[in-house]
Amino acid sequence: MIRKFDFLVIGSGVAGMSYALQVAASGKGTVGLVCKTSIEEANTSKAQGGVASVTNRIVDNFEKHIHDTMVAGDYISDPKAVQQVIERAPEGICRLVSWGVHFDKKADGEFDLHREGGHSEFRILHHADDTGYEIQRGLIEAVRRSPNITVMDHHFAVEIITQHHLGVEVTRKTPNIECYGAYVYNPETKRIDTLLSRVTVIATGGVGAVYASTTNPNIATGDGIAMAYRAKATVKDMEFVQFHPTALYHPKETHPAFLITEAMRGYGGILRLPNGEEFMQKYDERLSLAPRDIVARAIDREMKNRGIDHVCLDVTHKDPEETKHHFPNIYVKCLSIGIDITKEYIPVAPCAHYLCGGIKVDLDARSSINRLYAIGECACTGLHGGNRLASNSLIEAVVYAEKAAEHTIAHIDEYTFNESVPEWNDEGTMTNEEQVLIAQDVREVGQVMSNYVGIVRSDLRLKRAWTRLDLLYEETEELFKRVKATPDICQLRNMINVGYLITRQAIERKESRGLHYTIDYPKHAYDADRKGDQQKA
DSSP states (O other), X not given: OEEEEEEEEEOOSHHHHHHHHHHHHHTSSOEEEEOSSOTTOSGGGGOOSOEEOOOOTTTOOHHHHHHHHHHHTTTOSOHHHHHHHHHHHHHHHHHHHHTTXXXXXXXXXXXOOBOOTTOSSOOEEOSTTOHHHHHHHHHHHHXXXXXXXXEETTOEEEEEEOGGGGTOOOOTTOSSOBOOEEEEEETTTTEEEEEEEEEEEEOOOOOGGGSSSBSSOTTOSOHHHHHHHHTTOOEEOTTOEEEEEEEEOOTTOOTTOOBOOTHHHHTTOEEEOTTSOBOGGGTOTTGGGSXXXXXXXXXXXXXXXXXXXXXXXXXXXXXXXXXXXXXXXXXXXXHHTTOOTTTSOEEEEEEEEEESOEEEOOTTOBOSSBTEEEOGGGEEOSSSTTSOOTTHHHHHHHHHHHHHHHHHHHHGGGOOOOTTOOOOOOTTOBOOOOHXXXXXXXXXXXXXXXXXXXXXXXXXXXXXXXXXXXXXXXXXXXXXXXXXOOHHHHHHHHHHHHXXXXXXXXXXXXXXXXXXXXXXXXXXXXXXXXXXXXXXX
């Protein structure tokens, strides 16, 4: 079946819905919103901590936020992207509020601001400890009120459509590659629909599910990045995978693991060993409020050196009622497994959390493929550099959704639908009855990535991951050619593609920088330089 949308949006988190709402309001055409599962399920809803924005101008300013972002990114963030996001952040907050999103306020009506690791001021807007869920709720209600947005739940994007599907040979050197829409799996017909568009936006989120343990939902398999890469788009900085230092250690829940928000350390939580001993003083003068890469590596080292499965986060010295007020969901979750956080330590361990790289885009969110944009976690804007500053991600998604909307609205009349695109051809293929192979390969990808491409890496580990992933790639591509395309086999292909990209770009970076830490290229000299930069600042 062939369907047409002026604006096709693949992904329904804060980025995808923010963009969809803005272009729908322009009256420039119809909007198709493709959701891999339901519109309610996205990485956005898992974000507990909040949204970073300069709102208290008495003590805070853009320069401080820019400096904090550059420091966290190991000074390889794109200064123009950093400036754009931070200076447009207050306007983005206003837009979220206008769509019905609520942030906690104090008695005087001012925003109740938190502080998180790496931030020099209190600038984190939040809604208790479920900010992402509140943003998702507000945007979903706004989307459902919009008559111009067609929501397609449980539809799975299989491939981006380019000249390649018209019989033209497309390579990474081909100039002027164009996107004409996407092939999308329809759960009702169990066939692949052809969705033609004048503009296509990828907002498919992150890649955490390619690791054995992650805070991300199971759907975070890097589908948009893999599709864009196969379509010959530029993909950058994939080696920078952020491991959240404090996921709740609960062996029965690893996919997703329950997140213990950064805001809890900003609130005064102290990292300790299970015996109560503090350890962060050995690694950073900012102690438990150091940036995530430093804290995650410190925890990883303590766990390995001591042969323990977790460390602990301690808030028992804080007022119990205040703790329950600020972190109600964390309190209830921990209580459900027998831990009263007002009296007992919280067991925590690092796990895969956020990708700083992705589909390379410019300041208007344009990818290297014409008429194809990328926003949110799947995009590499340059904001994060080598490491994301806590709570910068949600505001980045809002700002770049606005930039993409402005640009596409201004240029949509220049594009037409390509009526020459053929429908998906699965003639000669058979129904896939090898689910056991797919399930096993998914587990193997997670094990390979966690064991060899995790918090601490080496040339030997990365080479071993490359070899394993290459074998999985060959086997999966052979199976894909034989069977009908279904979400399971397509998702496995994407996970292998993403794992390959992370591994390859990690191999190519011959230094330890930001989130990429390798024992073969120790960063002692670089650490000294960075400490000097921080002292000068």
